Amino acid sequence: MSKQQLVRISIPEKAGHPLSKPQKEFNRLTEKISELEKEIEAFRQTTSHIQARMVAEYLPLLRKYNLLRAELVRVFDRAHDRPDTTTSEKKKLADLILAIAFELIDQHGLDDLKAIYDKYDSDGFDTTTAGDHSLPDTPDEAAQMLPDSRSDAFADSRLPMESGGAFMPxxxxxxxxxxxxxxxxxxxxxxxxxxxxxxxxxxxxxxxxxxxxxxxxxxxxxxxxxxxxxxxxxxxxxxxxxxxxxxxxxxxxxxxxxxxxxxxxxxxxxxxxxxxxxxxxxxxxxxxxxxxxxxQELAGLHQYLAAISGRAAMPANQATGLEYQLNTDLNTLRKSSKILKNDLKILADSAQMKAFLKTYRMA
Structure with missing residues (x-):
């Protein structure tokens, strides 16, 4: 957006000729509009930048991490079928498989895990989730359905690709x-x-x-x-x-x-x-x-930026805070992926798997 001219009625130079009440209100309103336009433009730039980084950097890392988690589900499935696995261990493995596989299928679209999930749930994934995917009725409900990266740096971050205010005049x-x-x-x-x-x-x-x-x-x-x-x-x-x-x-x-x-x-x-x-x-x-x-448009942008970042709305000039948190999430995701790769190697060993299951407590 090019720099907009501030339209206002100048104060007369001669004393004794103050601006009328409508003139003063005209100046106040035009100044307020100019301020809002600047803030909206700042929010648009911030939103575009954060979304571009999430698409280019965060989502690919998230995808790789979730593929590692899918492999973990398969490792647990193979361990479950080993002849030396006890009944207690089988229950724990089934609990882990159902929890992780459900999230990966439901939130991340890894449908190839349905066969494994259905093996441990007699109703089957599709029956269990039938009717759970109704569309949100309000923007607030839509925002609540999005992940909160404050509590989980690896939550899904699917983004609506169309930006812009939902409240165009x-x-x-x-x-x-x-x-x-x-x-x-x-x-x-x-x-x-x-x-x-x-x-x-x-x-x-x-x-x-x-x-x-x-x-x-x-x-x-x-x-x-x-x-x-x-x-x-x-x-x-x-x-x-x-x-x-x-x-x-x-x-x-x-x-x-x-x-x-x-x-x-x-x-x-x-x-x-x-x-x-x-x-x-x-x-x-x-x-x-x-x-x-x-x-209204600014409020919509506040809500949208909060939704894609998973954080409470904040002024656009605090975008460095979002940048910092995004960098933190990226680093956490890289470290977690590295740890999980190592865990997969360890848990492939039957003795190590049994040792892990001894420490696991079902909810």
Missing amino acids: ATQEKAVEKSRIKTGNRKDKPTTARQQAREAKKQLEARAITKTVRMLYMDLVKTFHPDREADEAEKVRKTGIMQRVTEAYETGDLLALLRLQLEFERIGQADLKNLADEPLMHYNKILRQQVGELE
Whole structure:
């Protein structure tokens, strides 16, 4: 994202001419939007970086570690079938096999272990897990289904590959239309004069907001529409500008339209300063909606970053903390894989396996 221009009404130099309440609110809202945009961009960069590292580094290591655990299941299975294995040892081995194999099949997709699992569970894996994989109903439930790497550095970290906010703002016109449809479908329509007046006021405000955004849009369209431009270079320039204008209009982004107006000198500080309070109040209503939408988008990014990292949400400027923890998890995973490789060699020996089983306590 390119650096955005801060749109604000400057304080008059002459004393005795303070900004009006709507002017002050306009400045507060535009500044808040600029801050939110910066924070959202920082979160996007952080999320993209952490996700890229997890896909490129963490998941391959996790896969190798889980393949070693699958081999451990097979070692336990072979030990179970040895003629010198006692009944007590068989129970312990079955307990280990069912616990490890279930996780590897259920969470990591190692379906080739189903035959071994079913050998120790008369119901079979598919019957045992039937109906357990319903889709989450809410984002919170989805996040809870993801692994928590605070407690297990080797938990599955499958990532949704599409990033971006789940709460992208709709166009002002669509929002007004949805409001109209919703109002029209209500069974309890306003009956009292006060309710009718309130409803009429809401509709007038909605139309005024739509008109405000459309006026800014149409002014830019008249100036920069490329169709009648003869010069090819200028036509290309205007086409690029119109893409930005159309995107701002379709997302109902008043501030983006104002930035474009200022950038291309369609309006200046004097125009903003001389705006009457009534149009400013329409601007402020739209800007308040934008603040709410951006706050929702930021909350969605907080939740997404927390989900892919397995940690509580934190400010994007604390990404170094996530980097540090990811490096710690990677090192832990490497060490655990090395230890498990050695354990596999040891447990292949019958005497060593029996010694291990003596120390194992079933839950």
